[in-house]
Amino acid sequence: MENEVERESGSMIFSEEELVEVSGLKKGTDFIEVTCGCTSHRYGDAVGRLRVFSNGDLEITCECTPGCNEDKLTPAAFEKHSGRETARKWKNNIWVIVNGEKVPLSKTALLKYYNQASKSSNGTNRSHNGRVCHRDEFVRCSRCNKERRFRLRTKEECRIHHDALADVNWKCSDLPYDRITCDEEEERASRRVYRGCTRSPTCKGCTSCVCFGCEICRFSDCSCQTCIDFTRNAKA
Numbered sequence: 001m002e003n004e005v006e007r008e009s010g011s012m013i014f015s016e017e018e019l020v021e022v023s024g025l026k027k028g029t030d031f032i033e034v035t036c037g038c039t040s041h042r043y044g045d046a047v048g049r050l051r052v053f054s055n056g057d058l059e060i061t062c063e064c065t066p067g068c069n070e071d072k073l074t075p076a077a078f079e080k081h082s083g084r085e086t087a088r089k090w091k092n093n094i095w096v097i098v099n100g101e102k103v104p105l106s107k108t109a110l111l112k113y114y115n116q117a118s119k120s121s122n123g124t125n126r127s128h129n130g131r132v133c134h135r136d137e138f139v140r141c142s143r144c145n146k147e148r149r150f151r152l153r154t155k156e157e158c159r160i161h162h163d164a165l166a167d168v169n170w171k172c173s174d175l176p177y178d179r180i181t182c183d184e185e186e187e188r189a190s191r192r193v194y195r196g197c198t199r200s201p202t203c204k205g206c207t208s209c210v211c212f213g214c215e216i217c218r219f220s221d222c223s224c225q226t227c228i229d230f231t232r233n234a235k236a
Contacts, residue, residue, distance in 0.1 A: 039102075
């Protein structure tokens with residue numbers, strides 16, 4: 001009888017105790033899958049399938065209705081899709097079923113590899129305290145032509161920016177946080193120069209804040225060339 005769920009490299013291990021009585025558990029070669037959901041006071045429960053990958057990536061396939069085609073959603077995107085009123089708290093708002101009860105992800109062991117991946121990286125853009133630093137970036141709305149700021153402090157935030165940048169039809173209302181509309185003013189130029197560099201507040205781009213690829217801002221499940229190249233090099 002198997003006592004652990006792990007991939008061949010052994011980099012990801014869940015004990016049976018950590019997964020006991022978790023509903024809908026399925027085991028893959030480099031991931032586990034469980035039933036998850038998010039509750040909206042207006043629309044009720046939106047149910048989905050959460051995959052936890054060995055590198056810490058999280059991916060949700062929505063099953064809110066028989067005709068829903070939303071898959072490979074980030075937790076933040078699933079939270080927004082469900083109609084949850086208090087967004088930006090997906091770790092508490094998205095739940096799994098343990099012993100027949102809804103338990104927030106934050107109270108399970110399922111996030112421990114996500115949290116580890118967010119705290120560590122093999123990238124070269126580290127600040128003076130050793131933590132990976134990514135400066136804020138901007139994406140232009142396809143409707144109003146205004147640029148909106150994206151913070152890139154965590155893997156989740158990097159994925160949101162990555163997907164927005166790849167979407168030629170991205171619009172202001174697609175932001176899963178900071179609910180804004182095209183009617184809101186664009187950030188002033190005097191404010192835009194501050195992009196979060198730890199070396200200089202008004203830095204225009206340096207080795208401390210511009211990343212050329214790390215575990216936080218590259219994704220193994222993405223087919224874009226930059227992610228493919230990074231994944232290939234990481235395995236070499």
